[in-house]
Each structure stands twice: as C-alpha cells, then as structure tokens.
Amino acid sequence: MLSIKDLHAEVEGKNILNGLNLEIRAGEVHAIMGPNGSGKSTLGHVLSGRPGYEITQGSVEFLSKDLLTLDTEERAHLGLFLAFQYPVEIPGVSNMEFLKASVDAVRESQGAATYDTVSFMRRAREACAAVDLDQAFLKRGVNEGFSGGEKKRNEIMQMMLLEPRLCILDETDSGLDIDALRVVASGVNGMRSEPRSFLLVTHYQRLLDYIEPDFVHVLADGRIIKSGEKSLALELEEKGYSWLDESEVA
Amino acid sequence: MSQEQIDRAIAKDYAAGFTTDIESDTLTPGLTEDTIRFISAKKKEPEWLLEWRLTAFRFWREMSGPDWAHVNYPEVDFQSISYYSQPKSMEDRPKSLDEVDPELLATYEKLGIPLHEQEALAGVAVDVVFDSVSVATTFREKLAEAGVLFCSISEAVQHYPDLVQKYLGSVVPRKDNFYAALNSAVFSDGSFVYIPKGVRCPMELSTYFRINEANTGQFERTLIVADEGSHVSYLEGCTAPMRDENQLHAAVVELVALDDAEIKYSTVQNWYPGDAEGKGGIYNFVTKRGLAHKNAKISWTQVETGSAVTWKYPSCILRGDNSVGEFYSVALTNNLQQADTGTKMIHLGSNTRSTIISKGISAGQSSNAYRGLVRVGPAAKGARNYTQCDSLLIGDKCAAHTFPYIESKNPTGVVEHEATTSKVSDDQLYLCQQRGLDPEKAVSMIVNGFCKEVFKELPMEFAVEAGKLLEVSLEGSVG
Ligand SMILES: Nc1ncnc2c1ncn2[C@@H]1O[C@H](COP(=O)(O)OP(=O)(O)O)[C@@H](O)[C@H]1O
Numbered sequence A: 001m002l003s004i005k006d007l008h009a010e011v012e013g014k015n016i017l018n019g020l021n022l023e024i025r026a027g028e029v030h031a032i033m034g035p036n037g038s039g040k041s042t043l044g045h046v047l048s049g050r051p052g053y054e055i056t057q058g059s060v061e062f063l064s065k066d067l068l069t070l071d072t073e074e075r076a077h078l079g080l081f082l083a084f085q086y087p088v089e090i091p092g093v094s095n096m097e098f099l100k101a102s103v104d105a106v107r108e109s110q111g112a113a114t115y116d117t118v119s120f121m122r123r124a125r126e127a128c129a130a131v132d133l134d135q136a137f138l139k140r141g142v143n144e145g146f147s148g149g150e151k152k153r154n155e156i157m158q159m160m161l162l163e164p165r166l167c168i169l170d171e172t173d174s175g176l177d178i179d180a181l182r183v184v185a186s187g188v189n190g191m192r193s194e195p196r197s198f199l200l201v202t203h204y205q206r207l208l209d210y211i212e213p214d215f216v217h218v219l220a221d222g223r224i225i226k227s228g229e230k231s232l233a234l235e236l237e238e239k240g241y242s243w244l245d246e247s248e249v250a
Numbered sequence B: 001m002s003q004e005q006i007d008r009a010i011a012k013d014y015a016a017g018f019t020t021d022i023e024s025d026t027l028t029p030g031l032t033e034d035t036i037r038f039i040s041a042k043k044k045e046p047e048w049l050l051e052w053r054l055t056a057f058r059f060w061r062e063m064s065g066p067d068w069a070h071v072n073y074p075e076v077d078f079q080s081i082s083y084y085s086q087p088k089s090m091e092d093r094p095k096s097l098d099e100v101d102p103e104l105l106a107t108y109e110k111l112g113i114p115l116h117e118q119e120a121l122a123g124v125a126v127d128v129v130f131d132s133v134s135v136a137t138t139f140r141e142k143l144a145e146a147g148v149l150f151c152s153i154s155e156a157v158q159h160y161p162d163l164v165q166k167y168l169g170s171v172v173p174r175k176d177n178f179y180a181a182l183n184s185a186v187f188s189d190g191s192f193v194y195i196p197k198g199v200r201c202p203m204e205l206s207t208y209f210r211i212n213e214a215n216t217g218q219f220e221r222t223l224i225v226a227d228e229g230s231h232v233s234y235l236e237g238c239t240a241p242m243r244d245e246n247q248l249h250a251a252v253v254e255l256v257a258l259d260d261a262e263i264k265y266s267t268v269q270n271w272y273p274g275d276a277e278g279k280g281g282i283y284n285f286v287t288k289r290g291l292a293h294k295n296a297k298i299s300w301t302q303v304e305t306g307s308a309v310t311w312k313y314p315s316c317i318l319r320g321d322n323s324v325g326e327f328y329s330v331a332l333t334n335n336l337q338q339a340d341t342g343t344k345m346i347h348l349g350s351n352t353r354s355t356i357i358s359k360g361i362s363a364g365q366s367s368n369a370y371r372g373l374v375r376v377g378p379a380a381k382g383a384r385n386y387t388q389c390d391s392l393l394i395g396d397k398c399a400a401h402t403f404p405y406i407e408s409k410n411p412t413g414v415v416e417h418e419a420t421t422s423k424v425s426d427d428q429l430y431l432c433q434q435r436g437l438d439p440e441k442a443v444s445m446i447v448n449g450f451c452k453e454v455f456k457e458l459p460m461e462f463a464v465e466a467g468k469l470l471e472v473s474l475e476g477s478v479g
C-alpha cells in the first residue's frame, strides 16, 4: 500500500532523508527506530505533506497514487493519518467540533455519508472512553491545556474516529506512563486489521511489548540501515545504535 | 437691515422656494441650512425638530473631522453628497434575481439566505407579499399587546413626539463629535423603541424586521428607551453583504436604560468593504452610546466584518449606582480594510462594573486597532473593570494595534487589562489539513474558536450566521 523508493528530502537547504526505501503492505505493522535527529519525524511529515520540505529525489506511492503530488488534506482524505510527536493547541475550537469537521471532510471526500450529529457524538464518546479520557475533553479546546499524555491519547482518539488506512505514530509512546502506554497500545491493537497498516516511530522496545510489529527498521542519517523482525528491537535495546554505526555504516 | 437679517431673509425666500419643489424625490448634492429645511419639511417634522437639526448643523460647521483614529482615507467632500433621496421606485429596481450581480448572489448562497430574503435584500421589485411581512404583522400585534413601541424614528416623531423630544440627543449630544453633529443635522431614518416600565419585551427586536429595514439611509438614527425595570434585546444589521451607492455612513445610536432596566444591543455589520484593492468600500463612522441609570445594564455585542474604514466605539455611561456595562466585540479586517474600534466605559456611579472582551482579527494587508477608554470618576467608589483584548493575525502583511486608555480618579476602583496577540500558526493549519480540512475551512474554524467568548453573547441564530460570515469574509486570506 505504501512504497517509498530512494527518497531524498531537505529542509532549509539541509539534506535530511538520503535515499530511503520502505515497502509496507496492507495489514502490516512496521516499527522505525533510530537515534535522535536521524530523520524519523521528517519521514512522517514528508509523507503527510507538511509544507517546507523539498523532495529532491525519489518517489512515494500510496494506494496506487503518486503521494507526493497531493495536497496535505488530499493525503488525509486517502486515509493517511499522522499522530504528531508534538500536537499543537487550537484554542476555543472544541475537540468535538474539530473531530466532526474532520471526519465529515474525510468521509465527504470519499463519497461516504456523513454521520448525523447524534450518532457522531455517540461514536466520539465511545472513542473518548476507549482512550480513557474523561468526556469533558470532548468539550475542551483541541489540545488546549492538555498534558503531554492527554495530547497523545487525544491523537489516538482522532485516529480511531477517522479510521485511516495508514497510521503513522510519531513517538506516541514517549513520555507516557505505563497506563497511558497500555491505552495507546490497545487503541492500536483494536484497530489492527487486514486493510490497515501502521508505521510506529519509537525509541523504546517497551511499546513493542504491547504492539507486536511485523518488521523493525533502523533509521540513521536519513536512510534505513537495517531491517529485521521483532527481535531486532530487543537487540537495539540491549546494544544501542552504535554497534550498527560501526558495522554497517561507512 | 443688519447683514444677519439680510441673510435670514434670503434664506427664508430660498426655503420657501424649496417648499414648492417638495414633490421632487432627490435633492441635488450639497449641504446648507436649506438642505436641512427641505429634509425636515419632507418628513413633516415639528418646528422643534427643525430647530434641533439646524442647531446641530451650526455646531457641525464649527467642527472638524477626527484625525486621531488609526485610519487613512481621502477627505470626504460633504458638498458632493446628496442628503435626501426617496426609496427607489419599483420601475428602477431589478425585476428579478437574474438582474442582480451574480457575485452578490453567490455570497447570499454561501450564507444560506433563503430565496425570498435574497430578493428583498437585493432590492428586487417584488409585488407578492412574502412570508416575513405577515410574520412581521403578527409580531407587531404581539408587541402592541405588551405596550412596546417599535417603529421608525420618523413615525415616532409623528406619534410619540414627547418621548422623542425628551430623549433624542440626551445620550449623544449634538456637539459630541463631528459625525454625530452631522447625523443630528441630516439624519435620514432609523428605529425607535420604547419599552414601558416593568415590561420584558416578548421577542428579540428586529430579527423579523431586518429585511424591511434594509434601506435606512446613510445617516441612520436609532433611539432605544427602556423604562424602569424593563428588558429588551435588539438586533441590528444582517450578515448579508450590504452595498450602497453612498460611501459615507454616519449613524448615531442612543440607548437609555432607566433604573433596573436592561438593554442588550447586538450588531452584525457587513457593509461592502471594497474590492481586493480597497476600491468602492463604505466608510462607517458610527457613534453609539448608552446611558445606564441605577442598577441598569447595557450590553453591546458586535461583529464587524464589513466597510473599507470603520470608526466605532459603542460606549456606556454608568451613571447610576450598581449599573453594569458590557462590550463584546469581534472585528475582522481583510485585504485593505481598516478598523479603529473599541469602547468607552465611563464609571460615574458607585459599585459600577464593566467588562470588555475585544477580539480583533487581521488578515491580508489590513489594519485593525482596538481603542478603549476606561474612566473611573471621583464618585465611582468600588468601580470595577475587566478588559481583555486579543488580536489574531493571519499572514504577515497585516497589523494589529491596541490603544488602552485608563483614567482613574477614585482609588477604590479596580481596573484590569489583559492583552494578547497571536498568529494562526502554520502548525495549526498543518494539523487541520492533516485531519482532512482544507486551509480555508481550517482558518475559519480557528478564527471561530478565537471568537467563541463573543459569539456566545449573540442570540443563538445570529451566532450561527456570524460564524458563517467570518468564513465568507476570510475567503482568499490563505493560500
Ligand atoms: N524545520 C527544520 N529546519 C532545519 N532543520 C530541521 C528542521 N526540521 C528538522 N530538522 C533537522 O533534521 C534532522 C532530523 O530531524 P527529525 O526528523 O525531527 O529527527 P528525529 O525525529 O529522528 O529525531 C535534525 O537534525 C533536525 O535538526
């Protein structure tokens, strides 16, 4: 469903992705690990179409479409979702209002019927309960005054309601206590299904104790330098990234 | 004969000459005492009102236009304006919506204005009496039952001259400022409301009437008197874009809230702002003021999106002890629009309280200024004011300014002022787009969120319209 070939990208003249290749098929869960500053968040933003990134080489195909020619919102309409590492606040816009507008926009673009207000509110309350947030959060401004953990749960709640095809989670587990981590993991696990794929960016093996990945990749200096199965994550946990630097990178 | 006597004699002749001409529908441009005599005669006004207008005119001639506001516009040539014109006759009007500017119709469409309202707003000559007129009649009867007087100010001059004479100019004196003096001299028409003692007005005033009021002219005059213990909520304006051949609009609104009375005055202003280059927009110079007696409350809520230049400070004089003044405002400027708006809260009585919530939104290359005065008089023991003044910038070519003035002559008064300036950030837009919203929808949602505290003060259906209005007004501000 997602096919990244030889992707090069820069920000403000600085090369960040350097020939990245990645293939994700429907239903798979991939984890990406790698040192700080290696380009993990950049990959997520380039895929979701954040302005300011220049693609200098390579191609990305998503659900048989040339992803890189689409606007940010068009990518979302296709079913690409990015849970942000640092979700921003939108003061005064209630979560419920935002969720409804967003789900409406995506469904409309797909030619699906939009939910009426009552049934949407019911769904939103269910999602809110599923990520263990108080219902009051639906009325509060988007991320307004939320704690770090609450923001991350909020991202998962949005993901549940949007029912995307590809979910990219950028360090959603960072800074979460063990309860929150469980909530996030069960949110993801509950959504795992044949047509839906996940790309989990994480620093920690512990997330992968809860969400079993099909593949683990190591990103360094803007490309994937090693891929393996779940056991690779354990190995990284034990040895860090430096053994890879020495053995695989010139 | 002294020169003065000669002048007067000539003037009289001239005036007499005029009266023979009274059947004509429009007045040639220009402003002299005769113009005023003509207007007054046309309206069959009593002598005292003619004198009142003439005195205002004499004041006006001695005054000069305000130059302190943070706005720029070419000097207005008052002699090139026509000060009286009859409403357009049926023959002159468009025969159907097909003859109306398609751009205007597109905007009506976006605002969700029903077809028959569109026709009325666009001035289409419709013979059929549409629904809202009969609705209006029903409501008029209901108001009459409650003893509420609600009519045009011209009618009020004929039917309730004592009330008009007592209160006209009692809150905004003729000398108050250049445009108030001009309005007092030449005011065209406007609304009059009187709520009797202890009566709670049974409905929002003007919701059902606004279509009929679309043509009140460029020098509108409104007077609302709430007698002791009464209560009224009044809505002015409408969200549909208003075009007018007259570039200058100088309205005066006076509110009188007697002891224990409450007046809530809501405005949506959407005068034509001019094209993207700022050509052809309306200059809107308004004086609005309310006088609150003991325990009375006056609340102004406004949503300003139109006009090329806006100059407007709805104010409260809190004369009575324990009286309350409120000002909730959203002012949005886009393209080359300029707005200098705010309020004055004048605390005279003891334990008077006021709240100011101002939200300024600037997009395009526009300029948006908040100017507010809070004055605590020597007798205003225990007076309190809270001011919150937030600016939101969209893009980096626009400007926001805040000019708060605080004058406190009583040490027991407490005046609080908070101000913030923020930008619609790229990250916020990105988040919205990532969730499937297009940038225009995203901006309008962010702006609506920013205005929430003010919108919740608006009557329900108005709040929904106001939200849509912001969306339409912001078109083209991102991209
Ligand atoms: N907007 C930007 N301007 C300049 N440099 C940036 C920008 N965004 C990211 N970078 C740089 O790109 C590199 C990769 O960043 P990022 O993708 O956030 O790494 P990671 O998520 O793996 O920690 C870092 O060196 C970072 O400083």
Ligand SMILES: [Mg+2]
Residues within 6 Å of the ligand: A040, A041, A042, A085, A170, A171
């Ligand atoms: Mg990162």
